[in-house]
Amino acid sequence: MSGLKPVQSPVDLPALEEDVLGFWDREGTFQRSQERGREGERFVFYEGPPTANGLPGVHHVLARAFKDCFLRYQQMRGRRVERRGGWDTHGLPVELEVERSLRIGSKQEIEQFGVEEFNRLCRASVVEYIDDWERLTRRIGFWLDLKTAYRTYDSEYIESVWWSLKQIHERGWLFRGFRVAPYCPRCQTSLSSHELAQPGAYRDDTPDPGVTVRFRLRDRPRTSLLAWTTTPWTLPGNLALAVGPEIDYVEVSQGEERLILARARLGVLVGEYRVERELRGQELLGLRYQPLFDYLPEQPGAFTVLPADFVSTEEGTGIVHTAGAYGEDDLRLCQEAGLQIRHTVGLDGRFLPLVRDFAGLAVKEADPYIIAELERRQLLYRSQPILHTYPFCWRCDTPLIYYALDSWFIRTTAVKERLLGHNRSVHWVPAHIRDGRMGNWLESLQDWNLSRARYWGTPLPIWVCPSCQRERCVGSLEELGLSPGTDVHKPFIDEVTLMCDCGAEMRRVPEVIDCWYDSGAMPFAQWHYPFENRGRFEADHPADFISEGVDQTRGWFYTLLAESTMLFDLPAFRNVVVPSLVVDEQGRKMSKSRGNVVDPFELITATGADAVRWWFYTTVSVGLEYRISAQRVTETAGRFLNLLWNTHAFLLRYAALAGWEPGGEEGTAPSHLLDRWILARLEETVAEAVPALDAYDANSACRAIAVLVEDTSTWYLRRSRERFKGAAEEVAESCSTLHRVLSSVACLMAPFTPFVADAIFRNLNPGAAPGEPVSVHLRPYPLPAAAGPRPALLAEMELLRRLAEEARALREQRRVPLRQPLGGATVRGAQLSPEARQVLAEELNVGRVLCPGGEAERPTVELDFELTPELIRDGLARSFARQLQALRRRLGLVPGEPVAVEYRADDELAEAISEHRAQLQEQCFARSLERRAALPEGAETLAVGDHPISVRLQRQGRPA
């Protein structure tokens, strides 16, 4: 059995953590902790796969801290915890990085470069920073199995995704549609609504032209309908005008001309006008107008006024310009009116040749020319730039345009009610996300725009027959005659053809799928389900727990839910913890341009990972922003951890000094009030922490633990100090109690601050046999005893501490320092136990505490400030002791090292010293304590109260 050894204090947290990491590696602590739960009930966690083509940020540390603490907690509770890592590998972000490195920027250039090589670079790029991710994961103590991490580009993974798409296709929920979607002309692909939901996609105060245009009526000279738009480039594609049948319109005259607009929008007119007549929108229907341009051919029904329910009088003129292909409402209206829709703009965002005057111009560039042309032809009524919110491509920053094109969709709207129901069954932390952010999103659900006209992604497994248009969705490699493990990415997959029943050769559609579908498929695709691991997946779904940042609400959380609902009619997870954003000290978003990005490695090197973790758990409630800086972390969490460390260092020092060792006395109940009190506080804390953690509330649990640690240091230890230096039984009892408390605190904190907790636990429990691994992470989590009434001593101690506070304030007011003993204190209105009175007497440094009886709502305390000569001498002796101790330290003596003391002092002080001689000698380890008339050179001159004193200390060899 090895004894307890003193430790360094204060502790260097970052260095300690590096040591602990080494220990975990050597001992295989992570693996052992996994083995420990092998027989336990499963606890399923899904890791939201990051893309490793960029460096991790502090917000990743945040999410990982919350993941890790609940996994560690469940593991300590004996559950078998699944901790498989994963990497998201496909998608536009990856392509964009490669494009940058190749200094190219268009699909044509990629095609020229060669898709095979391009995708090969993508595959390499996506693991470029994987080492940094692994390093960070390890450094923050997030136990994750990265060796078996799934990757979304693996053939097995893709095959599972294909299988799922086939299921969806068979149910008729995977279809091709001509729809308007946000479209990035640079990436030349449309974006899904959850890509638009990425932070930063919408940008405020985007300038755009705001033009009000005359549409001249065919049958009424000098009369125009006024329409307003912020996208002049859509005007060449105009097919119709829309009005609200129930809206009130007016016809006004201005000079020679007549203008029609909504009555509520008269404010847009410039200059004098006269209202000539009022009319309902109904009366405008069917009016024919002259097209602004002649690029589009005439067709029945085109260039007329149509009724629409989306027309509002909030802005514009109440008459809406409708370009079939460049607005969702526009497209639907034109299709309902049976109009043929033709594009005026190509996939590259430039005008097609049929738009003769602007052909080849990018749409946004063309705006001023179009405005000028309208002005020249006197069709422009007014042009006034506006600022509004506008969407941009979340990866390449190009302004998006709304553009109709053929895309593949998943009919998520078909399962909307099931999604809402499953969402309601999920325990969200914080709770408001369920019906707020997520609920609202689901209420306004749209079909999922799944396809991407890009290169690096899971190929859409649909083969179409060019002759009979038959369409086949493939659900496995085998269906294609491919052997397992074949690379099925573009361009290889596009070579694979199928024989159609009609005899023609079916070819795959060119698109890949939204990479968000990949990550949403991880519950089954990570296991290559259903080709392998059927039982495993079925047992592991839905997950018990996931956690990601709030930006994933409409990202990964949604895709998980949507796919699980469509494929298995199940929610994908039962509990989800959603931390908010990490922002800088001033509360601003972190951005490279602002230069306020906090580097996670730098932060952790400065403060320690545990401090950062603890800070995340305790600084604010989940759901609020984290205003982070190294200084803030150190000042709160770092200080707290140091306090805990010092408390345990104190125990180690005195246990070592007394030769006390843990073991043997476990389970015995101590008798001293302070011991019983701190153990009751421990019990109370466990009873708070465990239910909180069961409810995924790390915040409350950590706060309760923090109060316990503070109670231990600032009250238990403060009042027990002398007992650690007293008689053997006293030392044993207090060491044993503090040992129990701190060992339990280490267990309680293990899920949150895994490094410090393990170091402290192992310092306190060095282990029975050499080589046998001892780690707090292999211990069970403390559990509350059966609920009972709150022990009375907790209330008594609360009262006692409040009374002590009052008494200290009284001393402060009278300027009587604590070291001056007083005769007594009187507590009125409460009966304290003799033990409690003793504790209070020691805290207040008074001879005795009286409780003359009686009960009061608010008990009070009084102090007897009368100083007797005896008390004064007592105070002098105490002051002398303090000076002696300081001197010992200055001379570099260690505790227990014996000395001989000689002093010269006046009679009054000498009397005080001789009166307390025995006590002084014991406290200061003085073999002798002699008064001299004169001292040789080298004596120290001190002052005790008003009395000068010279002292000489001599070493007496080493302590026994």
Next chain:
RNA sequence: GGGCCUUUAGCUCAGGUGGUCAGAGCGCACGGCUGAUAACCGUGAGGUCUGUGGUUCGAAUCCACAAAGGCCCA
């Protein structure tokens, strides 16, 4: 335009179901302890709990409206 969140001492934040809930930490001032000491502890000053109405015997706490900030959507 809509949804959600936030607004409590100089700063960062706690304050289930309305009645010692006006708090903590940091900072500041003063002090104590003096073998946890490049540590620890205490005392004190500081807030009409964003504003305005309302419900109530009683509201930081519930309701309505407003303002400011943040996130998200349109």
